[in-house]
């Protein structure tokens with residue numbers, strides 16, 4: 001299976017690349033390094049990535065930039081980081097990618113527990129996650145040729161200890177649990193689902 005991983009150089013993306021590379025043809029993507037460079041805030045850049053990669057079977061996105069910071073310092077400008085990044089960036093990966101994906105392919109997007117369990121400093125991610133999850137449900141009834149779409153929604157993950165203080169009481173998701181959430185989305189038969197890991 002040819003799998004594109006956008007965000008492959010990040011904490012989640014590195015792990016998923018390492019495990020899926022043993023079994024599949026993985027194409028890594030991020031703004032720098034990786035097999036292909038893409039900036040998901042630019043539709044031209046996304047189009048360019050798909051043209052370079054060509055037809056594929058699965059797209060995994062672990063690229064979802066958001067603004068993390070105090071509520072009182074948040075303005076329209078900061079909030080746009082998640083709107084243009086995690087929300088529209090991932091939505092455009094699908095809107096453009098649907099023209100390149102093979103029949104019965106799949107899109108697996110990243111959301112997060114913050115949709116339903118807000119934490120201080122993370123309002124931008126909460127809103128972007130909610131939009132991504134709603135988009136996944138809507139896109140599932142629109143995509144053709146058996147193409148599936150799901151979102152993976154973890155709470156804080158074990159390899160991001162810098163975020164532990166922001167998620168009091170949450171048991172971190174192990175990298176294996178995260179991997180298996182993506183496995184369910186990529187290799188399962190489900191569509192329009194939010195795979196909750198919390």
Ligand SMILES: NC(=O)c1ccc[n+]([C@@H]2O[C@H](COP(=O)([O-])OP(=O)(O)OC[C@H]3O[C@@H](n4cnc5c(N)ncnc54)[C@H](OP(=O)(O)O)[C@@H]3O)[C@@H](O)[C@H]2O)c1
Pocket residue numbers: 006007008009010011012013029030031032033038039040041062063064065066085086089110111112113125153154155156157158160163
């Ligand atoms: N870490 C957690 O505990 C956790 C828990 C739940 C949900 N999440 C969500 O999961 C996602 C990934 O988290 P992470 O910890 O793996 O993040 P990370 O380590 O910061 O990695 C982010 C990845 O996305 C890429 N990226 C960022 N902006 C991009 C853009 N505009 N275009 C293309 N690629 C871009 C980065 O590449 P470059 O450096 O090249 O830009 C990097 O490969 C985020 O949306 C986060 O909200 C994280």
